[in-house]
Amino acid sequence: MNKQFFMLLTVIALVPGCFSKQKKAERRAVNEKEVLTDVDIPVAEDSVKNFFDQDSDDMALADVSDDAQYAWMDQAGKGANGFKKVYFDFDKHNIKATEKPSAEYDANLMKNVLNESEKTGKKVQFVVNGNSDHAAGSEQYNRILSNQRAKELENFVVANGVPRENVKSVGRGYDVPELINGKPCTGNKDQQAPNRRDEIQVVVA
Secondary structure: OHHHHHHHHHHHHHHHHHHHHHHHHHHHHHHHHHHHHHOOOOOOOOOOOOHHHOOOOOEEEEEOOOOOOEEEEEOOOOOOOOOOOEEOOOOOOOOOHHHHHHHHHHHHHHHHHHHHHHHHOOOEEEEEEEOOOOOOOOHHHHHHHHHHHHHHHHHHHHHOOOOHHHEEEEEOOOOOOOEEOOEEOOOOOOOOHHHOEEEEEEEEO
């Protein structure tokens, strides 16, 4: 009898502890839930977009007449925007002598576009997109290299009369390979030479 009575007392003593642990767990769960629900995470509106996130061919400038008049249009993969691509040697970011005529052409076209935009009241922004191949180097290295290439052309056109405030540059690494016959350019470093390029994108506000 004494043994049964002792066991009963032991069970009675343990029960409050179990309920206490359960209540603590419930309080912790409630507190954690409150922390999660109290955090206010700001979300950008859908209308807010960064032009760096647009595809390089999203907006383009089209020559629609012999009078060098321009119209803004969504290119959607049709035609060229009039700017020339500037190509780079493997693992280099300086504009070589053979590519300077293309860079000068782009600088002059930028200035013409800005002159035309003043007549229409449109605000023009040029984005120099730098690209690399994926023949060698890490993703981070190639993104840095492509950014250096973009910055090189940005500095070049600014030195040739394009206002700095109208030009931005961005390095895309090897995320946007050149299309050859509709297919991404691949192969060894020589075959991927078309990927090592700068392209100019025009954005209008």
